[in-house]
Amino acid sequence: MILSRRVVISAMNAVCFKRSFATASSPLVPVQLPSRKEAHLWYVVPDEVKSSALLHNYLDILSPSEKENVFHKRGEQLQKAALLARVLVRTTIARYQINGQVDPRSLKFKKNIHGKPELEWNDDQCQCAPSLQFNISHTSSLILCGVTVDSLIGVDLEEKQRKLKNNILAFARRYFTPHEVKFLSSISDPVVQQQYFVKLWTLKESYVKALGKGFSGLPFRMFTIQFRTAEKGNSCPSGETNNKGEIIVKSLEDVNSFSSNWQFALLELAGSHYAAICMEKDEAVEGEVPTPMKLTVRKTIPYVRDELISGPDAFVISGLT
Amino acid sequence: MASAAAAATGAPARASFALKQAQVPVSKISNVRSVSLPIGGRSFPSLKARRFQVSCAAKKETVDKVCQIVRKQLALPDDASVTGESKFANLGADSLDTVEIVMGLEEEFGISVEEESAQSITTVQEAADMIEKLIEK
Numbered sequence: 001m002i003l004s005r006r007v008v009i010s011a012m013n014a015v016c017f018k019r020s021f022a023t024a025s026s027p028l029v030p031v032q033l034p035s036r037k038e039a040h041l042w043y044v045v046p047d048e049v050k051s052s053a054l055l056h057n058y059l060d061i062l063s064p065s066e067k068e069n070v071f072h073k074r075g076e077q078l079q080k081a082a083l084l085a086r087v088l089v090r091t092t093i094a095r096y097q098i099n100g101q102v103d104p105r106s107l108k109f110k111k112n113i114h115g116k117p118e119l120e121w122n123d124d125q126c127q128c129a130p131s132l133q134f135n136i137s138h139t140s141s142l143i144l145c146g147v148t149v150d151s152l153i154g155v156d157l158e159e160k161q162r163k164l165k166n167n168i169l170a171f172a173r174r175y176f177t178p179h180e181v182k183f184l185s186s187i188s189d190p191v192v193q194q195q196y197f198v199k200l201w202t203l204k205e206s207y208v209k210a211l212g213k214g215f216s217g218l219p220f221r222m223f224t225i226q227f228r229t230a231e232k233g234n235s236c237p238s239g240e241t242n243n244k245g246e247i248i249v250k251s252l253e254d255v256n257s258f259s260s261n262w263q264f265a266l267l268e269l270a271g272s273h274y275a276a277i278c279m280e281k282d283e284a285v286e287g288e289v290p291t292p293m294k295l296t297v298r299k300t301i302p303y304v305r306d307e308l309i310s311g312p313d314a315f316v317i318s319g320l321t
Numbered sequence: 322m323a324s325a326a327a328a329a330t331g332a333p334a335r336a337s338f339a340l341k342q343a344q345v346p347v348s349k350i351s352n353v354r355s356v357s358l359p360i361g362g363r364s365f366p367s368l369k370a371r372r373f374q375v376s377c378a379a380k381k382e383t384v385d386k387v388c389q390i391v392r393k394q395l396a397l398p399d400d401a402s403v404t405g406e407s408k409f410a411n412l413g414a415d416s417l418d419t420v421e422i423v424m425g426l427e428e429e430f431g432i433s434v435e436e437e438s439a440q441s442i443t444t445v446q447e448a449a450d451m452i453e454k455l456i457e458k
Contacts, residue, residue, distance in 0.1 A: 072411050074401065115440070139415070158417070165394055165421050174424060175436070201417060215416060216440035 028104070029306055031095045033132075033149050036282050038294040041155070041314075042092045044084050044143040045270060046077075049301055055080065058087045058302070061104050077140055085138045088145045091302040093119065096132060096147070116212040135209055142273050151280040154210030156202040157273050160195065168197045176200065177224040177252060195274075199266055199317075200225055202276035207249055207262065210278040224250045225264075227318060247319045263293050265319035270299075271312065277319075293319070383430075383449040390425045391445060394418055405446035426452060 034040045049055065059067060062083070070082045090104035108120040119132060133148045137157040146155040164171055172181045180200055187193040203225045208218045229245040247264035265277045279293055297314040300306045388403040395412055397403065403412065409419055419442070423434050426448060432455040434442075442448045 072408070074412055078411075078413050140413070162417070164417075166424055171421070171424065174427075175420065205416060214440060215420065216437050219436035221436075 028091055028095055028303060030097050033096050033098075034147060034296070035294070036149065036151070037292075038148070038296065039151075039153060039277060039279055040092075040147045041267075041275070041277070041295060041297045042088060042145045042147070042300055043269060043297070044088050044300060044302075046080050046084055046141060046143065049080070049084065054301075054304070055083065058083055061090050062086050063105075081138055081140050081143065084143050085136055087302055088143050088300070089117075089134065089136055092145050092147060092300075093132060093134060098132065112212050114212055114214045114217040116209065116214065137205075137209075137275075139273065142270055144269070144275055146277060148279060151282065152210045152212070153280070154206040154208065154278040156205035156209060156276045157269070158198050158202045159272060160198065160268070160274055162198050163194065164197070168193060172197070175220050176204075177221055179224045179226070183226075198274055199276070202274050203247060203264055203266060203278070206264070206276035206278035210262065210280065222252050224252060226250065244316060245318050263319070265293055265295060266317045267295075267297075267314055268317055269297075269314050274317075380449060380453065383452055384445060386429060387426065387445045387448045387452070390429060391422055394422050394425060403445065405444065405449065407445050408443055409445075410443065422448070430456060432456060 031040070059070070062070065066086045070079050070086070073079045073082050087104075090107050093107055094102040094104040096102075109117050110120045111117055117136075119134070131150050133151060133153050134145060135153050135155045136143070136145045137155050138144065139157055139159055141159065142157055144155055144157045146153045169181065169185060172184050176184075184193055184197060184200070187196055204220050204223070205215070207223065207225070208214055208220075211218060226248050227245055228248060247266060249262055249264070261281045263279055263281050265279075267275045267277070269275045277293070277295070295316070297309040298306055299309050299313070384405050388407075391397075391407070391409065391412065391414075392401070392403055395414055395418060397412065401412075409422065414422065420439065423439055423442060426432070427434055430452050432452060434451065434455070438451065442451060
């Protein structure tokens with residue numbers, strides 16, 4: 001996979017923003033659309049957004065119902081994360097300037113039958129707009145938005161150290177597949193087992209989110225996630241970072257098939273989180289040697305600072321071979 | 322709700338049924354079945370009332386138990402208010418928390434909740450209602 005070296009993008013005077021924020025020094029920096037096989041990942045670290053004036057201005061970007069959702073959250077930390085999640089989605093999409101300059105406030109969203117949010121364009125915008133796909137996930141300490149052109153995408157974030165209240169194997173026996181239970185049971189080190197549980201959970205979530213179905217639309221026991229190392233054909237816990245291996249998904253309904261039109265990547269983000277990315281493969285390369293998913297990761301505080309990110313703040317653990 | 326009043330005064334959980342009935346607004350009670358026992362061709366209103374009280378008491382205990390499980394899962398501070406109307410997501414539950422809550426409810430009440438139903442459980446009351454429905458089966 002290709003990640004650019006770390007570069008700080010300072011304020012650019014390319015685009016004038018109609019309404020300037022009191023505390024922000026730069027407008028939203030526009031970016032090129034991702035290519036067909038590429039996903040752009042944008043993340044915000046809530047703890048780095050300290051200015052209450054900036055947060056107040058962020059609130060202005062949201063729709064009335066989004067604002068209401070934010071205020072219904074219990075406590076400042078939850079409200080801040082909810083606010084930043086909507087701000088990240090709106091400002092990120094607006095950067096791609098599909099039909100010229102877009103005010104983030106003007107974006108409209110709808111939900112599919114399972115509740116997955118999608119962009120809603122006006123009729124006059126629809127004709128020339130390439131289909132921008134996005135998905136968001138957040139914890140209290142990190143907000144992530146993934147964007148592609150035309151490919152369905154699902155992203156899921158979880159803190160690396162997330163502990164279950166229940167016993168891991170009991171939980172897996174209830175909700176995961178027998179294959180995954182066997183895989184987790186084979187890991188003797190409880191720390192590694194807990195890490196692999198979180199990895200499996202985020203990967204499974206990213207898949208059902210990419211499909212737009214969610215946990216209830218596609219129960220987790222209906223499909224298996226497998227880690228495969230490059231050399232062997234079997235799945236086994238691989239701790240080596242120089243052997244990324246492959247992540248595949250198999251449907252339990254049709255045991256002999258595996259879903260070859262989905263590709264996965266598992267990253268470690270900001271040193272604290274696992275991020276699972278699931279993306280529809282480009283149909284154009286069906287039958288040819290599969291080309292790896294390209295990821296571009298950026299950390300942002302909208303209207304303040306954007307950074308292109310490479311290791312150690314963002315590196316791939318598995319997938320993308 | 323009766324549960325909030327009881328908690329505020331420190332009253333024991335087993336208050337008299339008549340007191341509870343007076344405090345709880347009828348509109349908040351769901352799943353109430355009135356049973357009329359025809360004796361000599363006539364139904365007895367007092368028997369209907371007793372059935373009403375039983376449903377009311379069961380629902381409160383269920384809601385309280387759900388609240389307890391939610392509090393534990395989300396590690397909420399003691400002063401955080403959790404009622405029937407409380408939405409899991411607003412209390413800070415993410416999808417993994419919600420599934421863990423459902424698993425906790427399955428174990429506590431001896432029921433099985435289909436994954437397909439999990440997304441319809443977004444509040445404490447919805448969880449309690451689903452539990453009652455599954456227990457009745």
